[in-house]
Amino acid sequence: MSIGSDIITIAAVSAGAFFFLAGTVGLLRFPDTLTRLHALTKADNLGLGLVIAGLLPQADSLREGLKLVSIWLLGLLAGATVSQLIARTARQDEAR
Amino acid sequence: MNEFLTAAVGLILGTLALGLVSILRGPGEIDRMMATQLIGTGGIAALLLLGTVTSVPAAVDVALTLALLATFASIAFVKKGLSKLDADGTGPTENQ
Amino acid sequence: MSISTVFEIVLAAVVLGLAIWTTAVRDTYSATVGFVAYGLLVALVWVRLDAVDVALTEAAIGGGLGGVLLLTAAARLRDSGFTAAEAPGTVTKAAALTASVLTAASLAGAVLLLPDAAPTLAPKVIANAWATGMANPVTNVLMAFRSMDTMLEKVVLLLAIIGVWSLAPNDAWGGRPGPRHQADPDGVLVFLARLLPPIGIVVGIYILWTGANHPGGAFQGGAILASMWLLAIMAGLTDTPPVCRRWVRYILIAGPGVFLVVGLGGLWLGAAFLAYPPALAKPLIVGIEVAMTLTVAATLGLLLAGVPERSAR
Numbered sequence: 001m002s003i004g005s006d007i008i009t010i011a012a013v014s015a016g017a018f019f020f021l022a023g024t025v026g027l028l029r030f031p032d033t034l035t036r037l038h039a040l041t042k043a044d045n046l047g048l049g050l051v052i053a054g055l056l057p058q059a060d061s062l063r064e065g066l067k068l069v070s071i072w073l074l075g076l077l078a079g080a081t082v083s084q085l086i087a088r089t090a091r092q093d094e095a096r
Numbered sequence: 097m098n099e100f101l102t103a104a105v106g107l108i109l110g111t112l113a114l115g116l117v118s119i120l121r122g123p124g125e126i127d128r129m130m131a132t133q134l135i136g137t138g139g140i141a142a143l144l145l146l147g148t149v150t151s152v153p154a155a156v157d158v159a160l161t162l163a164l165l166a167t168f169a170s171i172a173f174v175k176k177g178l179s180k181l182d183a184d185g186t187g188p189t190e191n192q
Numbered sequence: 193m194s195i196s197t198v199f200e201i202v203l204a205a206v207v208l209g210l211a212i213w214t215t216a217v218r219d220t221y222s223a224t225v226g227f228v229a230y231g232l233l234v235a236l237v238w239v240r241l242d243a244v245d246v247a248l249t250e251a252a253i254g255g256g257l258g259g260v261l262l263l264t265a266a267a268r269l270r271d272s273g274f275t276a277a278e279a280p281g282t283v284t285k286a287a288a289l290t291a292s293v294l295t296a297a298s299l300a301g302a303v304l305l306l307p308d309a310a311p312t313l314a315p316k317v318i319a320n321a322w323a324t325g326m327a328n329p330v331t332n333v334l335m336a337f338r339s340m341d342t343m344l345e346k347v348v349l350l351l352a353i354i355g356v357w358s359l360a361p362n363d364a365w366g367g368r369p370g371p372r373h374q375a376d377p378d379g380v381l382v383f384l385a386r387l388l389p390p391i392g393i394v395v396g397i398y399i400l401w402t403g404a405n406h407p408g409g410a411f412q413g414g415a416i417l418a419s420m421w422l423l424a425i426m427a428g429l430t431d432t433p434p435v436c437r438r439w440v441r442y443i444l445i446a447g448p449g450v451f452l453v454v455g456l457g458g459l460w461l462g463a464a465f466l467a468y469p470p471a472l473a474k475p476l477i478v479g480i481e482v483a484m485t486l487t488v489a490a491t492l493g494l495l496l497a498g499v500p501e502r503s504a505r
Binding site for chain 3: 099116125128149153154157160165169171175
Binding site: 006016024028033040058071078079085089 | 160
């Protein structure tokens with residue numbers, strides 16, 4: 001079980017770090033504000049989600065695991081809302 | 097495991113540094129705002145990994161607080177508007 | 193060179209680079225965004241230094257409230273047409289740079305020149321934790337061993353809010369701070385402002401409660417509660433209260449007031465000002481902390497709401 005959870009942790013955290021990297025590169029290289037926003041949300045949701053999924057097997061107790069999951073849900077909520085707000089501001093800027 | 101997680105934190109930090117380049121460069125304030133959002137989420141991931149590496153379980157609480165409050169700067173930014181003279185983001189900002 | 197050393201060097205380099213950029217950039221908005229990002233990264237540094245209470249405060253204040261405060265100020269500057277003629281001159285900037293560099297160098301020197309077993313009172317604090325029955329040494333210091341300082345800090349908060357209110361124009365004296373915010377009632381911001389505050393209130397109370405034995409405490413909890421209130425205000429779901437209202441003022445003085453009453457009780461019934469009888473230490477401290485959390489939440493919220501702009505009618 002310990003080896004299995006270690007493997008899950010390594011795999012998930014690596015994938016999460018990869019998505020963070022991909023999202024940041026996208027943020028730098030994509031041509032348009034909205035496409036950059038898309039890259040940002042990938043880093044936000046998938047990057048954070050995979051890192052947390054990787055840390056769940058290492059959690060000490062159920063309570064800590066629930067805290068980790070709630071952090072992820074809060075991150076999702078915040079990311080979704082802020083993306084919408086930024087996108088509307090960006091569109092309004094273009095319209096001017 | 098600890099070395100791997102430390103390397104993961106380092107990688108995510110490097111990613112955040114890349115995102116900082118976007119803050120420096122970002123043609124426009126929206127891009128800087130997006131980079132801040134990325135740093136917020138990346139910071140949460142780095143905090144969680146760091147807490148596991150250094151055995152500081154309370155780092156999860158800091159990550160929870162960050163997850164809760166990370167959007168405030170973005171919301172204030174959207175409300176105050178970019179170069180708008182009306183400092184209040186009223187209806188048109190949201191409902192375009 | 194181990195991986196953690198490399199990681200620390202990267203972190204320090206990123207934080208320093210961001211700080212230098214934030215100071216050097218010309219545009220105020222960009223500097224504000226840089227400062228918020230800087231706050232988030234410094235929270236990481238605090239956790240690395242094992243100072244989690246400070247990291248909590250940094251995340252709560254620097255990440256959330258500080259960003260809102262600076263952005264509001266930047267918007268105000270932009271609106272009032274701050275011209276380049278009023279910008280500080282080269283001599284002022286050079287003097288500021290010299291002073292900052294000297295301060296940073298002295299601090300760095302002081303830390304680096306500490307003897308290897310740095311003089312510290314931490315073992316004594318931990319040894320005396322039996323007096324309050326709480327395991328978090330930071331809370332013990334704040335609420336028991338140096339409680340006088342904490343009480344005076346809350347009075348300083350009170351002075352700050354009085355200072356902000358005194359800037360109100362005559363016709364808005366005692367009125368509602370800040371503009372009336374509006375947002376599309378079906379929009380995303382209102383959705384967030386309906387969903388997040390209940391969660392935030394639970395988290396804030398949790399942080400207050402867990403401060404007894406783990407990092408946390410009244411100030412961080414109060415800052416989280418203030419942020420949730422501010423979110424509801426910014427989404428137009430509620431309006432700022434007129435500052436002439438009694439209940440507002442009662443909440444603002446609740447924290448230092450309870451502290452003072454307990455302190456005088458200690459003087460009258462016990463050994464000294466702010467002395468807690470050992471059997472009652474924990475309940476008294478918890479009571480003071482609850483009052484302090486409410487006061488901190490109200491004070492921070494009102495400070496960020498701004499100067500009274502609309503008359504109370």
